[in-house]
Amino acid sequence: MSFIEFKNVCKMYPGSKVNTVDNFNLNIEEKEFIAFVGPSGCGKSTTLRMMAGFEEITGGELYIDGKKVNDVAPRDRGIAMVFQNYALYPHMTVEKNIGYGLKNMKMPAEEIKKKVDWAIHILGLEEYRYRKPKNLSGGQRQRVALGRAIVKNQKLFLMDEPLSNLDAKLRVSMRTEISKLHRELGATTVYVTHDQVEAMTMADRIVIMKDGIVQQVGKPMELYDHPVNQFVAGFIGSPQMNFFDVDVNGNNVRFADGSNITLSAATAEKLKGHQGMMTLGIRGEDIKVIGPDRKADADTENVLTAVITDTEVMGNENNLYFSFGGCQAVARVSKYEIAQIGDRISFTFVPSKLHFFDKDTGINFMEME
Amino acid sequence: MFTKKQRRINWILVAVLLVLSIFFLFPVIWMLANSFKPDAAITSDMNTIAAFIPPAPGNGFFDNYISIITDTNFLRYMGNTLFYAAVLIILSIVVNGLAGYALAKIKFPFRDQWLMVIIMLLIVPTETVITIHFLIIAKAGLLNTIVGYILPLIVNPFNIFLFRQVFVSLPDDVYEAAQLDFCGPVKYFFTMVLPMSKTVVATVSVFTFLNVWNDYLWPSLVFTSSDLLTAQIGLNSITSNENTTMGQTLAVITLVTIPVIIIYSLFSKQIVEGVTSTGSKEG
Ligand SMILES: Nc1ncnc2c1ncn2[C@@H]1O[C@H](COP(=O)(O)OP(=O)(O)OP(=O)(O)O)[C@@H](O)[C@H]1O
Numbered sequence: 001m002s003f004i005e006f007k008n009v010c011k012m013y014p015g016s017k018v019n020t021v022d023n024f025n026l027n028i029e030e031k032e033f034i035a036f037v038g039p040s041g042c043g044k045s046t047t048l049r050m051m052a053g054f055e056e057i058t059g060g061e062l063y064i065d066g067k068k069v070n071d072v073a074p075r076d077r078g079i080a081m082v083f084q085n086y087a088l089y090p091h092m093t094v095e096k097n098i099g100y101g102l103k104n105m106k107m108p109a110e111e112i113k114k115k116v117d118w119a120i121h122i123l124g125l126e127e128y129r130y131r132k133p134k135n136l137s138g139g140q141r142q143r144v145a146l147g148r149a150i151v152k153n154q155k156l157f158l159m160d161e162p163l164s165n166l167d168a169k170l171r172v173s174m175r176t177e178i179s180k181l182h183r184e185l186g187a188t189t190v191y192v193t194h195d196q197v198e199a200m201t202m203a204d205r206i207v208i209m210k211d212g213i214v215q216q217v218g219k220p221m222e223l224y225d226h227p228v229n230q231f232v233a234g235f236i237g238s239p240q241m242n243f244f245d246v247d248v249n250g251n252n253v254r255f256a257d258g259s260n261i262t263l264s265a266a267t268a269e270k271l272k273g274h275q276g277m278m279t280l281g282i283r284g285e286d287i288k289v290i291g292p293d294r295k296a297d298a299d300t301e302n303v304l305t306a307v308i309t310d311t312e313v314m315g316n317e318n319n320l321y322f323s324f325g326g327c328q329a330v331a332r333v334s335k336y337e338i339a340q341i342g343d344r345i346s347f348t349f350v351p352s353k354l355h356f357f358d359k360d361t362g363i364n365f366m367e368m369e
Numbered sequence: 370m371f372t373k374k375q376r377r378i379n380w381i382l383v384a385v386l387l388v389l390s391i392f393f394l395f396p397v398i399w400m401l402a403n404s405f406k407p408d409a410a411i412t413s414d415m416n417t418i419a420a421f422i423p424p425a426p427g428n429g430f431f432d433n434y435i436s437i438i439t440d441t442n443f444l445r446y447m448g449n450t451l452f453y454a455a456v457l458i459i460l461s462i463v464v465n466g467l468a469g470y471a472l473a474k475i476k477f478p479f480r481d482q483w484l485m486v487i488i489m490l491l492i493v494p495t496e497t498v499i500t501i502h503f504l505i506i507a508k509a510g511l512l513n514t515i516v517g518y519i520l521p522l523i524v525n526p527f528n529i530f531l532f533r534q535v536f537v538s539l540p541d542d543v544y545e546a547a548q549l550d551f552c553g554p555v556k557y558f559f560t561m562v563l564p565m566s567k568t569v570v571a572t573v574s575v576f577t578f579l580n581v582w583n584d585y586l587w588p589s590l591v592f593t594s595s596d597l598l599t600a601q602i603g604l605n606s607i608t609s610n611e612n613t614t615m616g617q618t619l620a621v622i623t624l625v626t627i628p629v630i631i632i633y634s635l636f637s638k639q640i641v642e643g644v645t646s647t648g649s650k651e652g
């Protein structure tokens with residue numbers, strides 16, 4: 001049995017007619033770092049709060065450490081949680097905030113002190129020990145919240161968008177800090193975020209949700225390279241994957257503007273049962289720009305052309321925006337391949353990186369068995 | 370930062386308020402000054418500036434006060450009242466606080482309708498229900514007991530409403546965090562909710578104290594035994610006694626005023642904050 005098992009877990013809020021979380025199934029192994037991602041309102045927090053016991057589970061079963069917890073009070077579930085708004089005790093000092101749970105566990109005072117010292121030390125809060133939360137910055141408050149979670153030695157950490165109130169730079173450094181803590185403590189962690197970069201960089205596995213339904217569960221690169229549907233493909237990765245409306249006929253792909261490319265035999269084989277109008281997806285870095293004026297030497301057949309409408313210079317790489325086949329697209333190129341707005345570029349799609357999605361269901365035909 | 374014009378307006382305001390406060394202070398100063406004088410001096414000083422100047426400290430300076438303290442039970446009445454106020458402050462905070470917390474944070478059927486009822490109770494003057502209170506207390510055989518005096522004063526719709534308004538803006542996630550820190554709901558209320566809402570606790574305490582201290586009607590109905598009487602009743606019986614001198618009257622009024630002045634000067638800031646704030650800037 002896995003450490004945590006969701007079995008068809010559902011949540012219907014009172015007064016609502018639909019499940020906010022619908023048939024959630026997931027196994028989480030011990031010491032895993034799992035990220036829930038998805039757009040706002042997709043049910044991430046609801047799911048996490050059902051794990052914590054703050055929301056009633058209205059259908060299905062949830063097991064933590066082999067024990068069914070549907071009706072177990074939050075305090076008895078063996079969890080520690082980090083809240084989006086920190087939820088510190090405003091009238092207590094940093095030290096008291098961190099030690100409060102231990103005090104209620106009736107731990108002897110000298111042991112509490114040892115643990116609090118340890119947490120304060122690894123979180124670098126020594127200077128702020130006797131301050132109250134209102135005299136701390138956002139990052140410091142979030143570290144206190146982390147401290148409060150880690151001293152209790154719980155086996156499961158739940159975090160609901162813990163970094164969303166911090167500025168970009170602090171977010172990056174706290175990201176590293178949380179990852180480091182996870183490696184050192186080895187507690188199973190479920191981390192809710194709407195930021196796919198956070199999920200990609202921190203998680204062992206990512207759960208992508210939409211409208212209360214799990215879309216895909218997998219390792220970050222699995223989701224990136226093999227999205228099961230158009231939603232996952234579009235959600236993971238920045239800039240977003242490019243999508244074009246195409247007409248597939250055998251090994252021929254026709255774009256809305258009349259340009260054509262020819263599919264490799266392997267790709268055409270996978271698309272055998274699926275012909276006609278569909279959506280082609282390709283990531284920006286899988287668009288190979290051949291040059292502003294040069295005609296391609298090799299593979300002349302599949303060379304396409306477009307005019308650059310916008311550029312984004314990032315420093316380490318550049319994004320070239322162009323309009324093609326009736327859709328806006330972006331190519332990611334190295335910093336040496338600068339092009340100007342108005343330049344005409346030639347490019348090819350890396351054949352093995354093409355995705356084809358059903359127009360209605362969004363299913364990725366390339367990932368179907 | 371004020372502009373020049375604003376600063377001038379401020380000065381004018383200060384001047385007006387100063388004049389006004391002198392008007393209000395005159396009677397108080399007069400009372401204080403004359404409470405140290407024998408009646409003959411009070412009469413002879415009348416209509417002169419000396420009426421506002423206390424006599425030089427010396428023989429007989431505290432005579433009025435000493436006779437009040439030694440010849441009457443007034444100190445005991447003050448002690449009684451302080452005791453009732455202390456008990457009622459604690460009970461008010463616990464009972465009205467818990468009610469306000471329930472109305473703010475706990476989901477139960479018809480909660481909002483309950484709140485409306487409580488708000489409507491705010492407009493019912495206490496005098497209209499006092500007969501009913503009296504009848505109930507009398508039927509229960511609690512006349513002339515401390516319990517009978519205190520019981521009807523505990524629940525106060527205004528205090529419930531004040532607590533509710535402040536508690537409603539307390540963040541829910543703090544309660545959730547506390548649960549995971551093994552803090553139960555009762556402990557949460559006393560060790561988290563109340564300390565996080567110090568301002569409203571102070572406000573309710575002050576109001577309760579003043580209500581108890583200044584109330585005349587209710588204690589005069591409930592208490593007949595002179596052991597249990599309150600300061601206001603004591604004051605009334607002393608001042609309406611024919612043998613009480615003018616100086617003694619002023620001394621006893623001064624004594625009754627002192628706690629009120631102390632409380633106001635200590636808590637005036639909290640009272641204003643408590644009534645005007647929503648409690649959201651507690652941090
Ligand atoms: N107490 C509630 N009663 C009724 N509906 C609720 C309640 N809490 C949340 N919802 C609804 O459930 C849905 C999922 O909410 P949830 O907070 O889980 O989203 P989320 O994925 O965490 O979004 P976000 O990224 O914005 O935090 C939303 O449509 C929300 O309006």
Ligand SMILES: [Mg+2]
Binds near residue numbers: 044045046160
């Ligand atoms: Mg959320």
